Amino acid sequence: MLKTSWICRSCLTRLARPAFRGKVRLQSSGRREACSLQRVAHNAAAAAPATVPPALLTRARGIALEHKQLTEKLADGFDTRAAKRVGECGPIVNALGEWEKAHESAAELMSLIQDPSSDAELRELATDDLGATREQLQTASQSLITSLVPVHPFAHLPCLLEIRPGAGGSEAAIFAGDLLRMYQGFCNRNGFRATLLKYENTNGTQEAGVPLSEAILEVDQENAYGVFRCEAGVHRVQRVPATEKSGRTHTSAASVHVLPSLQENSAASEDFDNPESDYYINVKEVRLEVMRAGGAGGQHVNKTESAVRLTHIPTNIVVSMQDSRSQIKNKEKAWALLRARIAQVRREKREEEMVAMRRSVVGVAKMGRGDKIRTYNYGQQRVTDHRSGTTVLNLDDVVAGGQALEDIMESVRTWLMEQDVEALVAEESETKK
Amino acid sequence: MPRISTSALRKAYAIDPLLPRLLSPCRDLRAAQNELRWLREHVGNVAEARRAQGDTISQSAFLHDLVKQRASGKPLQYLVGTEFFGDLEIDCWPGVLIPRQDTATAVQRLARLVRKAHNSPSELRVLDLCTGTGCIPLLFHHELYAARADVELRALGIDISEKALQLADHNLNRLRGDKTLADKGSLHFLQADVLANPFVEARGGPGHIAVSTALRHAMLPHIWDILISNPPYISPSAYWKTTTRSVRVFEPKLALVPPPPTSNSGIAQGDSFYPPILGIANEVEAKIVLLEVADLDQALRVARAAQALHVFDGVEIWREQPDEPDSPSPEAAGFHVLGQGNARSVVCWRGTGAAWLGKRERTSAYEDVAFPDPSCRAQFQIGPVRVSHQTEAFPYWVNNLNQEQLAVKHNVGRGVGTNAFSKQNRSGAPGRQGLDTTVAPAKVHPKVPKNRGLEITATPETERSEAPVGRP
Incomplete structure (x- = not known):
């Protein structure tokens, strides 16, 4: 037998015949009413506050209005820019439509329930539907928020991971090597194609296994920048180093820079010749220095020096490349690196302006330059991310680039999105004032 | 050439024992490091190729040998082969x-x-x-x-x-x-x-x-x-x-x-x-x-x-x-x-x-042929056709050619003549037009033979007489 002492009839019928829910009419009874009221209360508790911040809502409505105007304009004649904007707004408008529909039906149901003059049967039906509608509303508001948060403009690009040791001497250099292996493992596990663009150990040679002084890993995968963006910053390690004789725990750090990369495949999507693009570089502003043999040159010498150095004069960014014997290849690599660096600088500058206002409200530390973002504690076998506050106790898996690392990165991405939402809200309320 | 300082040699040795030898041809630590790396890559590639053939080589001995040769001044390109x-x-x-x-x-x-x-x-x-x-x-x-x-x-x-x-x-x-x-x-x-x-x-x-x-x-x-x-x-x-x-x-x-x-x-x-x-x-x-x-x-x-x-x-x-x-x-x-x-x-x-080359063509010595109808020019696609004044703008050998032009004219159809025509066909270079004026002064042939394949049908003997001779 059932363990419960009693089951109200409506619940029993629903259990037996869920499909006829709407059509079944039963006699009303006091007991049943109590039951449904209880359930309403339960629903209200379970559902996360299914609200969209009003600031975001007004923003979405503004965008919907713009979308409508643009669509009307497009009906008259084609305009590339307007079409592009319409395409961008489309998901937001759809999400807003869904949300408004759900919101409206929820409000209607609530008014039915709360209206004392309404029929008891009707009220009960409304209560039945309210749960499903609330669920709908919740998903709708979630998707509305997601669609409103702007996707990082470079998220679709492949990326460059630059790893350099920070404070902590050779232990930091060893840890930088560990980080490099961690990301390589992560790429292997996820099937990302990763190429080592530059690898230099502390001896200035390329031999592996020696403390690392600089490594640049190129992850040649769509969306790689979106995946690795959250990795930029200072990674702290606490452990007994291999170089330590008396068993003391040291704290060292390595820095990771993440730059969106523009290699051949993505070059088509970004327009180098467009002066508005972040990747646009005026060729006249770059000083190209190639190693030329001193003296006569030509047939008089056979030099092997193929180093290329590019200097972007306005920003004084210098990139030098000497890995390949082919000067042309060195030049191509140097240009790719210079473009990536300059785009990053420009983007940071632009972001800084935008963030300055947001930060006053939200207090988000800027990514990539702030304090430590993550701690790897070998003694306690734990990894803590200081932004999302996630702690994982499976350090070995993290350092091997396994599922645990993915979990941490996922948590940071979620955190980033929440930050973005907060920032958006702050921005909206700021503009309203 | 200045002697390489002992400190530089010691520094190079600390990085790699092979480096000091490469310092003498490279003169620069950075360059020597690069060369050593390329030599290592080359040794690795060669070893891999040998392994594919079922053969093995001693990589370190091979590398030592290459470094020794490089130290004697042999160009890296000869050692690496490319x-x-x-x-x-x-x-x-x-x-x-x-x-x-x-x-x-x-x-x-x-x-x-x-x-x-x-x-x-x-x-x-x-x-x-x-x-x-x-x-x-x-x-x-x-x-x-x-x-x-x-x-x-x-x-x-x-x-x-x-x-x-x-x-x-x-x-x-x-x-x-x-x-x-x-x-x-x-x-x-x-x-x-x-x-x-x-x-x-x-x-x-x-x-x-x-x-x-x-x-x-x-x-x-x-x-x-x-x-x-x-x-x-x-x-x-x-x-x-x-x-x-x-x-x-x-x-x-x-x-x-x-x-x-x-x-x-x-x-x-x-x-x-x-x-x-x-x-x-x-x-x-x-x-x-x-x-x-x-x-x-x-x-x-x-x-x-x-x-x-x-x-x-x-x-x-x-x-x-x-x-x-x-x-x-x-x-x-x-x-x-x-x-x-x-x-x-x-x-x-x-x-x-x-x-x-992206320069402006010099037109002072030539003048455009007046086409009766502008569409005519477009139709033949000969470009700006010019007729020379046969003055100092042309070198001695063009005049020599003109002497031979009669022979060319008589030989039309025997391969040699087509040669002259096909030369003229290839866009309006001054030399060509110089030829043209003697065959048919101040007149352009709209129907120029397109067939270039005939050009090499001339036998060496006949062509010798036609070739632009007359070097002083």
């Missing part, structure tokens, strides 16, 4: 000059200018004298087909050395084989001596035949659009003073220093290749000539010699980095000097060559 020339990796063998970066820069620039031109002919012919590894025609081919598909390139490399020709063919086959070079156009290499006199019977093997004779024997066309050459240009004194030891000891002197002049012509030994090359350029009616030179002094001497021929519409000098902003050069009397670095090439052009 050198990068523009985008191409060219194989190098001892006994053939290693391609130089400066040459690649100039050739690349020229090819990029030519491939941008709108009025390029359907068949572009490029002749390279003293081709060595064959790097210049190969790079030109690569650069041209990287951006153009509508032009048929016919490139020919000429060298005196048997070994160089073997290497050039090897490079061609390798690059064609691994699909680096597009499977279009034609590339050939031919043995001939640039310095040989075409009017003297050649003695002693194919390496002593003059260029024009070799072209005729090989049934190749004797009209070429672009002539490029990186001839030996180092004077004997400069050879001992300015060349590095590794060049002097390991690279062929044949490719670096011209042989001593036979007659007392007053030309310095270092320059002795340029007059014959300019003569050949004249003979093959090259519209663009690119000659590599040692320095600004030689560049000016060559430029003056080219100007003295009164054939070219313009002469300029390119430095090592011609694309960089010009550096001031006060001593360049009357010649435009482009770019930065040492003066490296002399460029001459005439006729349509000016347009290919």
Whole structure:
């Protein structure tokens, strides 16, 4: 037998015949009413506050209005820019439509329930539907928020991971090597194609296994920048180093820079010749220095020096490349690196302006330059991310680039999105004032 | 050469025990590190290739051997076996000059200018004298087909050395084989001596035949659009003073220093290749000539010699980095000097060559033929057709040709005549129009035979009489 002492009839019928829910009419009874009221209360508790911040809502409505105007304009004649904007707004408008529909039906149901003059049967039906509608509303508001948060403009690009040791001497250099292996493992596990663009150990040679002084890993995968963006910053390690004789725990750090990369495949999507693009570089502003043999040159010498150095004069960014014997290849690599660096600088500058206002409200530390973002504690076998506050106790898996690392990165991405939402809200309320 | 300090050697040793030996040829720690890395990569590649064949080598012994050879000054390119020339990796063998970066820069620039031109002919012919590894025609081919598909390139490399020709063919086959070079156009290499006199019977093997004779024997066309050459240009004194030891000891002197002049012509030994090359350029009616030179002094001497021929519409000098902003050069009397670095090439052009280089064609000596109907001009697509005044604008050899024109006229239809017509067909170069005026003064043939294939049907005997002879 059932363990419960009693089951109200409506619940029993629903259990037996869920499909006829709407059509079944039963006699009303006091007991049943109590039951449904209880359930309403339960629903209200379970559902996360299914609200969209009003600031975001007004923003979405503004965008919907713009979308409508643009669509009307497009009906008259084609305009590339307007079409592009319409395409961008489309998901937001759809999400807003869904949300408004759900919101409206929820409000209607609530008014039915709360209206004392309404029929008891009707009220009960409304209560039945309210749960499903609330669920709908919740998903709708979630998707509305997601669609409103702007996707990082470079998220679709492949990326460059630059790893350099920070404070902590050779232990930091060893840890930088560990980080490099961690990301390589992560790429292997996820099937990302990763190429080592530059690898230099502390001896200035390329031999592996020696403390690392600089490594640049190129992850040649769509969306790689979106995946690795959250990795930029200072990674702290606490452990007994291999170089330590008396068993003391040291704290060292390595820095990771993440730059969106523009290699051949993505070059088509970004327009180098467009002066508005972040990747646009005026060729006249770059000083190209190639190693030329001193003296006569030509047939008089056979030099092997193929180093290329590019200097972007306005920003004084210098990139030098000497890995390949082919000067042309060195030049191509140097240009790719210079473009990536300059785009990053420009983007940071632009972001800084935008963030300055947001930060006053939200207090988000800027990514990539702030304090430590993550701690790897070998003694306690734990990894803590200081932004999302996630702690994982499976350090070995993290350092091997396994599922645990993915979990941490996922948590940071979620955190980033929440930050973005907060920032958006702050921005909206700021503009309203 | 200054002695390498002990501290530098010690520092190098701390990084890698093999490095100190590489310091002596490289003179610089950074360069030595790079070279050691490349040698290591090479050893790794060789070991891998051997392993694939089921053979093993001692990698460390091989590396030690290579470092020892490099320390003795042997060029890295000979040890590793290749050198990068523009985008191409060219194989190098001892006994053939290693391609130089400066040459690649100039050739690349020229090819990029030519491939941008709108009025390029359907068949572009490029002749390279003293081709060595064959790097210049190969790079030109690569650069041209990287951006153009509508032009048929016919490139020919000429060298005196048997070994160089073997290497050039090897490079061609390798690059064609691994699909680096597009499977279009034609590339050939031919043995001939640039310095040989075409009017003297050649003695002693194919390496002593003059260029024009070799072209005729090989049934190749004797009209070429672009002539490029990186001839030996180092004077004997400069050879001992300015060349590095590794060049002097390991690279062929044949490719670096011209042989001593036979007659007392007053030309310095270092320059002795340029007059014959300019003569050949004249003979093959090259519209663009690119000659590599040692320095600004030689560049000016060559430029003056080219100007003295009164054939070219313009002469300029390119430095090592011609694309960089010009550096001031006060001593360049009357010649435009482009770019930065040492003066490296002399460029001459005439006729349509000016347009290919992106220059404005000189029109002062010519005047446009008045077409009765403007649509008529468009219909025939002959471009701006001009008729010459038969004045000083044309060199002596054109007038000589005119003497022979009667013979040509009588020979119409026997192959020789078609030759004259087809020459005229190839766009409005002044020389061509000079021919034209005598056949039918001040009149343009709208129906010019398109068939170029007939051109080489002439037998050597008849063609000899027709060939532009008359060098003083």
